[in-house]
Structures are given as structure tokens and as C-alpha cells.
Amino acid sequence: MKKFVITMITILLLCAGLGYGSHELTKSTGDSGDKVLNLYNWGDYIDPALLTKFQKETGYHVNVETFDSNEAMYTKIKQGGTSYDLTVPSDYMVQKMKADHMLIPLDKSKLTGMNNYGSAFLNKSFDPNNRYSIPYFWGTLGIIYNDQDVKPGTLTHWNQLWNPKYKDGIMLIDSARDIMGFSLISLNKSVNTTNSADLLAARNKLFQLSPNVKAVVADEIKMYMAEGEAPVAVDWSGEASEMMSQNSHLHYVVPTEGSNMWFDNLVIPKTAKHFKAIYAFLNFMNQPKNAAQNAAYIGYSTPNNQALKLLPKSVRDDQQFYPPQTVLKRLQVYSNLSPEKVQEYNDLYLEFKMHH
Amino acid sequence: MAMKKSYKGLFYAPYLLWLALFVIAPVALIIYYSFFDIHHQFTLRNYQDFFESGTYLTMTANSVLYAFLITLISILISYPMALVISRLQHRNLWILLVILPTWINLLLKAYAFIGLLSRDGLVNSLFSFFGIPAQQMLFTDTSFILVAAYIQIPFMILPIYNSLTDISDSYLRASSDLGATKWQTLTKIIIPMTMPGIKSGIQIVFIPSLSLFMLSRLIGGNKIITLGTAVEEHFLTTMNWGMGSTIGVVLIVSMVVVMLFTSTKRKGRRA
Numbered sequence: 256m257k258k259f260v261i262t263m264i265t266i267l268l269l270c271a272g273l274g275y276g277s278h279e280l281t282k283s284t285g286d287s288g289d290k291v292l293n294l295y296n297w298g299d300y301i302d303p304a305l306l307t308k309f310q311k312e313t314g315y316h317v318n319v320e321t322f323d324s325n326e327a328m329y330t331k332i333k334q335g336g337t338s339y340d341l342t343v344p345s346d347y348m349v350q351k352m353k354a355d356h357m358l359i360p361l362d363k364s365k366l367t368g369m370n371n372y373g374s375a376f377l378n379k380s381f382d383p384n385n386r387y388s389i390p391y392f393w394g395t396l397g398i399i400y401n402d403q404d405v406k407p408g409t410l411t412h413w414n415q416l417w418n419p420k421y422k423d424g425i426m427l428i429d430s431a432r433d434i435m436g437f438s439l440i441s442l443n444k445s446v447n448t449t450n451s452a453d454l455l456a457a458r459n460k461l462f463q464l465s466p467n468v469k470a471v472v473a474d475e476i477k478m479y480m481a482e483g484e485a486p487v488a489v490d491w492s493g494e495a496s497e498m499m500s501q502n503s504h505l506h507y508v509v510p511t512e513g514s515n516m517w518f519d520n521l522v523i524p525k526t527a528k529h530f531k532a533i534y535a536f537l538n539f540m541n542q543p544k545n546a547a548q549n550a551a552y553i554g555y556s557t558p559n560n561q562a563l564k565l566l567p568k569s570v571r572d573d574q575q576f577y578p579p580q581t582v583l584k585r586l587q588v589y590s591n592l593s594p595e596k597v598q599e600y601n602d603l604y605l606e607f608k609m610h611h
Numbered sequence: 612m613a614m615k616k617s618y619k620g621l622f623y624a625p626y627l628l629w630l631a632l633f634v635i636a637p638v639a640l641i642i643y644y645s646f647f648d649i650h651h652q653f654t655l656r657n658y659q660d661f662f663e664s665g666t667y668l669t670m671t672a673n674s675v676l677y678a679f680l681i682t683l684i685s686i687l688i689s690y691p692m693a694l695v696i697s698r699l700q701h702r703n704l705w706i707l708l709v710i711l712p713t714w715i716n717l718l719l720k721a722y723a724f725i726g727l728l729s730r731d732g733l734v735n736s737l738f739s740f741f742g743i744p745a746q747q748m749l750f751t752d753t754s755f756i757l758v759a760a761y762i763q764i765p766f767m768i769l770p771i772y773n774s775l776t777d778i779s780d781s782y783l784r785a786s787s788d789l790g791a792t793k794w795q796t797l798t799k800i801i802i803p804m805t806m807p808g809i810k811s812g813i814q815i816v817f818i819p820s821l822s823l824f825m826l827s828r829l830i831g832g833n834k835i836i837t838l839g840t841a842v843e844e845h846f847l848t849t850m851n852w853g854m855g856s857t858i859g860v861v862l863i864v865s866m867v868v869v870m871l872f873t874s875t876k877r878k879g880r881r882a
Binding site: 324326327329330423426429431468469470471472473475478479482483484594595597598601602605606608609611 | 649650669725729730747749750832833840844848849850
């Protein structure tokens with residue numbers, strides 16, 4: 256007993272000592288004071304080298320805190336007690352935060368380099384004229400296949416997923432909006448439909464997909480696909496690029512009849528305090544060479560067209576991640592739905608998951 | 612006298628505070644939230660929805676069925692194992708080995724099983740060594756139940772083991788002296804005397820098994836949907852905390868029911 260108590264006290268003291276040490280360290284790099292910027296970002300979603308570079312150029316130290324879902328980020332900011340200067344919501348969440356008066360409009364006179372962005376990525380329905388948001392990365396929802404099981408070029412449409420030859424062979428990303436979304440597209444409906452009959456039809460169509468569905472998983476889908484556990488998966492382009500870097504047999508395709516196009520955007524939440532640092536950072540990220548470095552590190556598609564020109568030709572011409580205009584035109588962005596409709600999408604999706 | 616009493620109350624204070632903060636307050640909050648809809652209006656709608664919707668009732672039935680199977684399998688494996696260990700010479704070492712896996716994080720254990728059960732995993736390599744064709748093992752009901760049972764077994768073995776070691780040898784000797792066979796000793800003496808251990812094992816294993824949402828996703832591939840999955844969805848995706856809390860209340864009530872069914876009647880035994 257005595258030994259146990261001594262061990263426990265030693266561990267606690269060690270932790271306290273280490274905690275104090277790390278506190279001192281962060282203090283000496285300028286955690287406190289005015290020369291900071293508090294960035295609330297997705298996990299591993301910015302090149303750390305850029306943060307050091309930013310501090311060298313401007314003197315502002317960036318504190319990064321991370322979240323793993325739009326909803327978690329929303330709840331934390333809404334509950335208060337935080338002092339985030341910038342955060343990175345996806346499209347529909349920008350709309351929701353805007354509607355809930357949680358965002359501060361951008362002061363365009365303080366921004367430089369906005370003309371670096373491609374017109375296809377600005378002025379989207381979730382934020383007309385980009386009053387509140389600057390696109391950070393964008394991507395699509397699509398199909399990943401393993402060329403050892405699926406002949407390249409044969410799988411290009413959502414409807415082909417229902418083919419019995421993929422029996423027990425498809426992994427789906429666990430996301431109500433996306434799975435209901437591709438079912439709706441395969442029925443030629445909008446991914447933002449609020450028509451209950453359309454939603455029911457989409458669910459019924461998903462019921463028929465059940466025999467082909469091997470599993471409905473989240474982040475693990477990357478590991479499973481990289482290890483060749485399933486021949487086909489439905490996932491986001493960003494996740495696809497990570498899988499493909501681990502397994503060269505994997506390919507990504509955006510169905511030509513259309514798909515979802517998503518945006519992650521930099522916005523200023525109401526909790527912001529360090530406005531000089533905010534605009535310094537936004538302008539820093541607008542610079543083509545910085546945006547290009549970030550895109551090379553993250554592997555997602557950059558909306559900054561000048562940055563794209565700086566990326567290698569193999570990246571620029573990769574139709575998997577920079578689809579041609581004809582496909583780009585058919586992509587739909589999610590808009591924010593009322594809580595009742597979100598519930599309806601999720602309930603129907605849950606019924607699909609329970610269907611055998 | 613009065614002095615002494617208030618002094619005594621002081622000793623109770625930390626425990627009462629603990630109970631109030633970490634037991635009563637969370638349960639009260641869950642019950643409170645379960646009466647509100649997404650627009651923060653007071654309503655009984657959540658309960659009505661729960662008991663009218665085929666989805667939630669199927670899900671409840673699924674949860675109970677799987678939790679029952681997991682508990683049953685853990686008992687079937689744990690009881691003989693506890694019996695054997697309690698007879699061994701170095702039984703403390705053996706029971707330590709049984710507890711050892713509980714020191715490892717649940718998520719790590721789940722990922723270890725993914726490595727074992729996947730298409731090119733260890734089990735399939737072993738199968739192919741004996742000429743058995745590769746099997747799909749991940750994302751099946753069987754593997755979900757087995758992995759869940761594996762994780763729960765230590766919690767089942769411990770109380771059974773403790774109640775086994777509590778049995779005095781004189782009972783067993785008396786039973787064999789009076790002519791009982793080994794089987795009769797087991798069924799008439801040992802099992803009835805270890806009933807409290809089995810019951811507390813069931814209490815510890817059954818309730819968490821009702822909502823193993825992480826395992827049902829990682830190992831079951833979300834083909835097995837339990838109430839835990841729905842709670843996660845309501846709190847994280849749809850932000851319908853009211854409905855999530857309602858399911859929480861249903862889980863708490865079912866826990867109370869299980870406790871009532873498996874409670875040991877102390878008075879009768881001690882008398």
C-alpha cells in the first residue's frame with residue numbers, strides 16, 4: 256500500500272513538473288500577450304512549417320487548437336469561453352454560423368490577393384460575395400477503387416455501385432448527408448432536397464445497395480482501403496489522396512453525372528480579438544507560394560489558382576483532384592438544412608444502416 | 612453529543628458532494644434534457660417518438676439481443692476458467708494474467724483485432740496454411756460478438772473468481788464425504804454458492820454491452836446498430852440532445868431493471 260502511494264505521488268509530481276515545464280516553454284515563445292493568433296482548425300490541416308514562417312515574417316505566434324467535426328467546433332464556439340480568432344468550417348456550417356450570428360464579416364479593404372482565387376470557388380451559395388469566408392481547400396465526394404479488382408475506367412457512375420458484381424465489396428463513409436446525397440444524385444435529384452418523397456426514394460434505393468455494402472466506417476476506411484480489404488469505397492477526395500499515397504493500386508473518380516463539392520473556409524468567429532494578426536494571416540495564406548506549399552503538404556485541392564500554377568504538372572493535370580470544367584459544372588454544394596430536415600436525413604440514413 | 616454529530620457529518624460531506632456532482636447531477640441533466648425538443652421547447656414528443664418508431668424499437672431489441680449473447684458467451688467462457696484458476700497453485704499470477712488485457716486501451720485492442728481478422732490478417736494466413744480458403748471475418752455478427760465477449764471476459768471472471776475462493780474447503784469435503792459425485796458438488800454446492808459472483812458479473816458486463824458503439828463500427832462495420840450508435844448520432848451529428856438524452860434515459864431504466872433482476876437478497880443469506 257505504501258509503495259503504491261509513493262508510486263502514485265511520484266507519477267503525479269512528474270506530470271506536474273512536465274506540465275510546468277511545457278507552460279514555461281510556451282510562455283517564452285510568446286503565448287501570452289498581443290502578438291498571437293488563435294487558430295481553431297481541423298487536425299493536421301496546415302503545414303507546420305508555414306506557421307514558423309508566418310511568425311518569422313510578421314512576429315505573430317499562432318496557437319493551433321484542433322477539432323474533428325463541424326458540429327464539435329460549432330458547439331464549442333457557441334458555448335463561449337473561447338478566444339479563437341479564426342476557424343475553418345465547411346460550406347453548410349458557414350451558412351449555419353452566419354444564420355446564428357456567430358461570424359464577423361471580412362473587411363475587404365484589409366485583404367490582399369483575393370484575385371488569386373478561381374472564380375469557380377468564390378461567391379458560392381453558402382456565402383454570397385464571400386462576405387464572411389475565404390475558401391481554404393475544396394474537394395469532392397467520389398468513388399475509390401482498387402485496380403487489382405476493378406478494371407480502370409469501368410467504374411464511372413454512381414448507378415454502377417448497385418451492380419451485383421460488387422457484392423459485399425463496397426465501403427461507405429459514415430456520413431448521412433453524403434450517402435443520402437449520392438443516392439439522390441443517382442435518382443437525378445438535388446443533394447439539398449427537402450422533399451420527403453425524394454428522400455424516401457433515396458432511402459429505398461439505398462436499401463437495394465445493402466447486399467453490396469461491406470461496411471459503413473469513418474476514418475478507418477483509409478486504413479482498410481490501403482490494406483486492400485475492399486475493392487470499392489465511397490469517400491471524400493481528401494481522404495482518397497491519403498489512401499492513394501499509401502497504396503498505388505487505388506484510384507479516385509468523380510462520377511460524371513455529378514457529385515458533392517465541399518469547401519473548408521477560413522472565417523472570423525465572434526470570439527476573435529487579434530484583428531491585426533487575423534488579416535496578416537489571411538493575406539499570408541492568400542499568397543500563391545504559401546498556399547501552394549500548404550496544398551503540397553495537405554494534398555487537398557487548392558482554390559487558389561495562382562498557387563495551383565506553382566504546383567507540379569502531375570498535380571495540376573490530375574483530373575481526379577482537379578476535375579475538368581464539364582464535371583465541375585455538375586457538382587453541388589450542400590446548403591444548410593433546418594434541424595428537422597437534418598433529423599429526417601439522419602433518421603432515413605439510420606434505417607439504411609439497420610437494413611440487412 | 613450534538614457536536615459529535617455535526618463532526619461526523621463533515622466526514623460524509625466529500626462523499627455526498629461526489630454523489631451530487633458526478634452521479635445525481637448528470638442523471639438529472641439527462642432526464643431534464645430528454646424533455647426538450649430541438650427548439651428547446653418542453654415536450655414529451657421524444658418519448659412518444661421513441662416508443663412509436665419501429666427504428667428505435669428494433670434498435671433496442673438488437674441491443675438487448677447482442678448484449679445478451681455477449682454476456683452469455685462471457686459466462687460460458689469465464690466460469691470454467693475461473694474454476695480452473697481457483698484450483699491452481701499460482702492462482703494470483705494467473706488471475707493477474709487475466710486482468711492484464713484491461714490495462715490496454717479498448718481502441719488499441721479493437722485495432723489489434725482488425726489486424727488479426729482482416730482479409731490478409733493472421734487468422735486467414737493460418738487458415739490458408741491448412742488449406743482453408745480465406746474467410747470474410749471482419750464486419751460479421753460473429754466476430755463482433757466474439758471480440759466484445761473477449762473484452763468483457765476479465766470483468767466477468769473477477770467476481771466469479773472471488774466468490775469461488777470464498778467457498779470454504781470444508782463444504783467441498785463434506786459434500787464428497789456424504790457421497791456426492793463431482794458433478795453433484797458442482798451443481799448443488801459450487802454454482803449456488805457463487806451465484807452472487809455470477810450476478811455481479813452480469814451487471815458489470817450486460818449494461819456496457821448495450822451500447823458498444825465503437826466496436827459495432829470498427830469490428831461490426833456499422834451493420835449492427837445498437838442504441839449507442841443512435842446516442843452518438845444525436846449528440847454529434849443532428850445535435851438533437853433531447854432525443855439522445857431520451858435514449859440515455861431508456862438505457863438507465865434498463866440498467867435499473869437488470870440490477871433489480873440480479874440483485875442478491877442479502878437478508879436471507881446473512882441470516
